[in-house]
Amino acid sequence: MTKLMQDLRSAWRAILKRPLPWLLALVSLALGIGSNTAVWSLYEQALLRPLPVAQAERLVNLSAPGLKEGSTTNNVAGPRDDVLSYPMLRDLAVAPAVGRELVGIAGHRYFTANTAVAGEATTGGRAMLVTGNYFSLLGLSPALGRLLQPADDEAQGRRVAVLAHAWWKQALGGDPGILGRSVRVNGQALEVVGVAPPGFRGTTLGGQPQVYVPMSLRWELDPAAQDDREDRRSYWAYAFGRLAEGVSLEQAQAALNASYRGLLSEVELPLQQGMDAARQERFLARELVLTQGARGQSSLGQSAAPALLLLQGAAALVLLITCLNIANLLLAQGAARAGEYALRASIGASRQRLARQALIEAALLATAGAVLSLPVASLALHVLVAWLPGADSMGLLPESGPSSLSLTLVMALATTLAFGLFPALQSMAAAPLAALRGEGPRATGSRAAERFRAALALGQVAFSMMALALAGLHAQSLLNLARVDLGLRSEGVVGFAVSPDRSGMDGASRTQLFETLERELAALPGVRAASASTVPLLTGSTWGTDIAVRDGPTPQGRDSPFYNLIGPAYFQTLGTTVLQGRAFSAGDREGAPRVAIVNESFVEAFELGPSPVGRRLTDSPRLPDIEIVGVVEDSAYNAVRGPKPPLFYLSWRQNPGLREMHFYVHTDDPYGLMAMIPPLLARLAPDLPVERLQTLDRTIDELHDSQRFVTALAAVMAVLGTTLSALGLYGMLGYTLALRQREIGIRRALGAAPWQLVAMVAGRVGRLLLAGILFGMAAAIALAHLGRALLFEVDNRDPAVLLAAMGVIVLAAGLACVVPTRRALAISPMEALRCH
Amino acid sequence: MIVQLRQLDRIHVQAGLRVPVLREIHLDIAEGEFLSIVGPSGSGKTTLLNVLGLMDHDWSGEYWLDGSAVHQAGARQRQALQRSAVGFIFQHYHLLDDLTVAENLELPLSYRDLPSTARRERVQAALARFGLEGKKGLYPAQLSGGQQQLVAVARAVIARPRLLLADEPTGALHSSQGREIMALLTELNREGMTIVQVTHNPEFAALAARTVELRDGVLGAA
Structure with missing residues (x-):
């Protein structure tokens, strides 16, 4: 113990004596490990973390691949292979295997819902349909009240709901008096019977429901659902089970398939109409597939995997650079201390003792590195969660779990021991006499070792150059995207949506609401114009329909152009110029002659000639023609990139019964207006939440989130890589010059001027830089070529960007x-x- | 006189203490003279040689080298003066390990901006003069100690300095090799080169025309 304390003291003194290399190594470690911990935390949350339920490893997901005739709807919980019909789910839940190989089988499916507790604002979000045994099969206990039970999910379904813990906290302030109160889900009142446990966010990553409701209420709560409760050809329900004690996944699958095959041949096959023998054979060959369900059911993790892998790869590269830095810096340190080691050896220190001293120094560095990497990881996590596309929908949080913290410690120790201890041991290997004569550094500074260090530094420079060039190219791309002429105004425009059909409002009331909203929005202070639009602009959404010009040609592949249903002030709101004819008026409503406005690309694509106004379009033989009353300039529709599509506009008032509507408002004060919209809507339709309220500029930003993320990632990598490379070069040069102290002395004694020695150093570094820059540039050009889909109007060899990176x-x-x-x-x- | 030192003092500061290393040195060295500096270890011999060779500037007093007032010169002038007037021979040869014999010889010339043809000619002449033609492509590690010191002497004189300073030039050699080097220095002196050597060896010190002794930083006649 005394010896250990002595070594600790000695190590501490050694660090204090030459603090700079240690400090640089520490900074390298903190940056390298911190960024890796952050990325790992996200990776673990998205792809590896099991559900917070009892014995999650025994959960299995059910999938029913193969021929499925009829209707199939799936969502982020899984592909169409995974969904079952509701009758099949019920049959499987009572199959003989349940209670034997499986403890039970439960079903779930989320749907979009407007949710409100009486007296509180309505919020748009999701609700989760679950079978009565869902919570008990997961082994969960309520945070408050009770969870749903089988009795709640019987044929008629009790009108009860369990609130998600996060929503209860966030929207209701964790009100303990919530039990027994009423919650409205898509306009239907349900009694709150409990709150789900904290941390549980459903079995679908990305689902994040606000409330859990009995599955048997689906047809009352989801206006989009058909009445298919007995339809075996309508597939929509997801299912999972729990393995009984001591039963393997394969055993359970075999047991369950025995029932499944019977149900297919005896119950479902007779219901299939007009199925030929070959298809019948395929139908009967279907088998249930059971897969590990510890992480719930979601395809979101898999779809996020490439981005996360990209992040992980980038972080691994940073760690690699960190390792090289540690090696380089500590090699320099070891060289500088070779004499000290030799002296200690010459007065009797054994190699083990010296190694222990080096080990303690490395352990001190590793501990300090691990501690310092935690705030770095926390900062990086917050930045990543804010920037990573889809992080919000996946429910990724800026927090590190125990596995991430363990990883931090392991990385810190492994990095420091592997790359820090080795150089120290190398320095000790110098023959004591040679080291005492001052030849220690030369002993460890062989040509091969020098070449190795130069290669390390070259690799770092190449990586930095690559990251800098990629960051530059992507930044240029973002700049180009921001400069695109959209043909519409985004500045000062606020957008939002309403979905009154989810609150049980009928068609006439909805039309009335949309008209009132257009009028009242335009009357708000500071508002210049306001209009409805069925298509949310610049979100990737498109509406297309078959249309033809009466007595005109229909261009190949242009028979389903995009369109939008808009209000009279749409073009005024969005600053789009009417080139010919007129905009819509309030008189263009149901019963009036059908009218349309087309854009320049539409005129060109459908060969409407110089006078399109007055020409007629036809979309259905059962409907009257539509007269073109105006031509507008081209404007962006669903995306910023690419050519502006041929578009035609219809007056929304001539198309009654629309389920949801978007509104755009041009104002002098967008943020002031955003505060006025919820109270306005609350006055007009108390149960209706304001959805997606944000500026159009923000919507455009979201469209570029992936681009922004890659740019930010490349920029972070560039800053980290360049910082670490500079540290690495510093270490390498410090070491090389320490080795060359004698040579520099001789050269100066022989008459070399300082500038000649600087030129010598610059030449050495310059050659290395040149090689690194060339390698890095080639890698950047190749990577930018591979990822050219992400670049917008940027040449992957843009000389200005490459020169700037080089600079x-x-x-x-x-x-x-x-x-x-x-x-x-x-x-x-x-x-x-x-x-x- | 090629060298004139007047009231020269050199003080080392060690752990906050001022330790005088050279005290009131007064020394004249005539052009073409061969001078030996002797004295016990720590007496200041090497420090005096460094001052003479313009490698140490932290002294007070007056120093005239080849008519130039070193004590008034700036760093650039001192460097120019050193380059034009001074050559060095070290006890441990101090050849550059990565350079061949010919490259080591060329090094001082490259710092004096000589054209490459002139450099090649001078290197060729030095190789011939010092009998190193057969070794010009070898690296220092491939030479004996005597041969390395021979290269070091050749390198010291290749730029034709007016003052050759030798710090224990035979200190790392055995006696026969030492004698060969001393013979070479004597020959160079006969050709007109001013030589100042620091040595512990009385036999080799005696080869100089004059010997001075340093004791505790004070110069006296030997």
Whole structure:
């Protein structure tokens, strides 16, 4: 123990004596490990973390691949293979295998819902339909009240609901008096009987329901659902089971399939109409597939996997650079201390003792690195969660679990021991006498070792150049996207949506509401114009329909152009110029002659000639023709990139019964207006939540989220990589110049001027930089070519970007060289020679 | 006089203490003279040589080298003066391990901006003069100690300095090799080169025309 304390003291003194290399190694470790911990935390949350339920490893997901005739609807919970019909779910839940190989089988499916507790604002979100045994099969206990039970999910279904813990906290402030109160889900009142446990966010990653309701209420709560409760050809329900104690997944699958095959042949096959023998054979060959269900059911994790893998790869590269840095910095440190090790050895220190000392120093560094990496990881996590596309929908949180923290410690220890201890041991390997004569560093500084270190530094420079060039190319791309002429105004425009059909409002009331909203929005202070639009602009959504020009050609592939149903002030609101004819008026409503407005691309694509106004369009033989009353300039529709599509506009008032509507408002004060909209809607339709309320600029930003994420990632990598590379160059140069102290002394004694020595150092670094820059540039060009879909109007060899990246590298390298070079030149030649 | 030192003091500061290393040195060295500096270890011999060779500037007093007032010169002038007037021979040869014999010889010339043809000619002449033609492509590690010191002497004189300073030039050699090097220095002196050597060896010190002794930083006649 005394020896250990002695070694600790000694290690601490050694660190204090030459703090800079340790400090640099520490910074490298914190950056490298912190960024890896952050990425791992997200990866673990999205792809590896099991559900917070009892014995999650025994959960299995059911999938029913194969021929499915009829209707199939699936969502993010899984592909169409995974869904079952409701009758099949009920049959399987009482199959003989249940109670034997499986403890039970439960079903679930989320749907879009407007939810409100009496007296509180309505919020748009999701509700989860669950079978009565859902919570008990998961082994969950309520945070408040009770969870749903089998009796709640019988034929008629009790009108009860369980609130999600997060929503209860967020929307209702964790009100303990919620039990027994009424919650409205899509306009239907249900009694709150409990609150789900904290941390449980449903069995579908990305689902994040606000409330859990009995599955048997589906047809009352979801206006989009057909009455298919007895339809075996309508597939929509997801199912999972729990393995009985000691039963393997394969055994359960075999047992369940025995029932499934019987149900297919005896119950379902007779219901299939007009199925030929071959298809019948395929139908009967279907088998249930059971897969590990510990992480619930979701395809979101898999779809996020490429982005997360990209992140993980980038983080791994940063860690690699960190390792190289540690090796380089500590090699320099070891070289500088070779004499000390030799002296200790010459007065009797064993190699084990010296190794222990080095081990303690490395462990101190690793511990400090791990501690310092935690705030770095926390910062990186917050940034990543804010920037990672889909992080919000996946419910990713800026928090690190125990596995991430363990990983931090392991990485810190492994990095430091593997890359830090080795150089120290190498330095000790120098023959004591040679080291005492001052030849220690030379002993460890063989040509091969020098080449190795130069290769490390070259790799770092290449990585930095690559990351800088990629960041530059993507930043240029983002800039280009921001400069695109959209043909519409986004500045000062606020958008939002309403879905009154989910609150049980009938068609006439909805039309009335939309008209009132258009009028009242336009009358708000500061508002210049307001209009409805059925298509949410610049979100990727499109509406298309078959249409033809009466007595005109229909261009190949242009028979289903995009369209939008809009209000009279639409073009005024969005600043789109009417080139010919007129905009819509309030008189263009149901019963009036059908009218349309087309854009320039439509005129060109459908060869309408110089006078399109007055020409007629036809969309159905049963409906009257539509007269073109105006031509507008082209404008962006669903995307910023790419050519502006041929578009035609119809007056929404001529198409009654619309289920949901978007509104755009041009105002002098967008944020002031955003505060006025919820009270306005609350006055007009108390149960209706405001959905997707944000500025159009923000909507455009969201469209570029992936682009922004890759740019941010490349920028972060570039900053990290360049910082670490500069540190690496510093370490390498410090070490090389320490080894060359004698040579510098001789050269100065022989008459070399300081600038000649600086030129010598610059030449050495310059060659390395040049090689690194060339490699990095080639890699960047190749990667940018591979990811060219992400770049917008940027050449992957953009000279300005590549030159700028090169400039940053050279500047960073120059800064990294200043201190070691000055230090080397400051030593008098005689002192340098005396040392050797 | 090629060298004139007047009231020269050199003080080392060690752990906050001022330790005088050279005290009131007064020394004249005539052009073409061969001077030996002797004295016990720590007496200041090497420090004096470093001052003479313009590698140490932290002294007070007056120093005239080849008519130039070193004590008034700036760093650039001192460096130019060193390059034009001074050559060094070290006890441990201090050849550059990564350079061949020919490259080591060329090094001082490259710092004096000589055209490459002139450099090649001078290197060729030095190789011939010092009998190193057969070794010009070898690296220092492939030479004996005597041969390495021979290269070091050749390198010290290749730029034709007016003042050759030798710090224990035979200190790392055995006696026969030492004698060969001393013979070479004597020959160079006969050709007109001013030589100042620091040595512990009385036999080799005696080869100089004059010997001075340093004791505790004070210069006196030997």
